[in-house]
Amino acid sequence: MEKNIIKSATKRYLIICFSITYLSWGSIALYSRIKNVNFNEHTWMLVLYFIGVISPAISAVFIEKIYEKKKYKEVIKGIFRLPVHKRDWIIGFVVVCALQLLPYFVWDGEILSSFANLIFLVPMFLIIGGMEEIGWRGFWLERELQINNKNRIWVVLKIGMVWQL
Known part of the structure; x- marks a missing residue:
């Protein structure tokens, strides 16, 4: 792919991702500010959070579909890789439950989130935990290295600085 096309694809990727x-x-x-509610009180807020988390993957899929249709199928396959062993699912479930309940046991807080949110959080952490990597490192890093292969450390630092925004 030409450098101009790569730059255009990267620019579109970032616009879609951050939007x-x-x-x-x-x-x-x-x-949450207007209604003075906690983030985990409503399941729809977790759904919006989930969409924000996977926005790098969503953006990568859109851009791959436009610019490189052959790679598009590889990206889709990479997104939906589930844990293979039952042990991974059990460990994931226990860790998510423990992390959700830890603040209430440590600081004697009151449990505000519903059980439905816990059911939603388990697959969220297990299945989509690395989806943002597909966008940041799988799409953007690959394109940046095609443009500027000599200065790899700067490319990685640049992506890290933008990622933290």
């Missing part, structure tokens, strides 16, 4: 993230997370922040 999805800021719209979904901004909605959560605005609603």
Whole structure:
């Protein structure tokens, strides 16, 4: 792919990615601020959070579909890889439950989230935990290295700085 096309694809990727993230997370922040509610009180807020988390993968899929249709199928296959062993599912479930309940046991807080949220969080952490990597490292890093292969450390630092936004 030509450098101009790569730059155009990267620019579109970043616009789509940050638009999805800021719209979904901004909605959560605005609603929770106006209504004075906690983030985990409503399942729909977790759904918006989930969409924000996977926005790098969503953006990568859109851009791959437009620019490189052959790679598009590989990206889709890479997204939906589930844990293979039952042990991984059990460990994941226990860890998610423990992390959800830990603040209430340590600081004697009151449990505000519903059981439905816990059911939603388990697959969220197990299945989509690495989906953002598909976008940041799988899409953007690969494109940046095609443009600037000589300065790999700077490319990785640049992506890390943007990622933290």
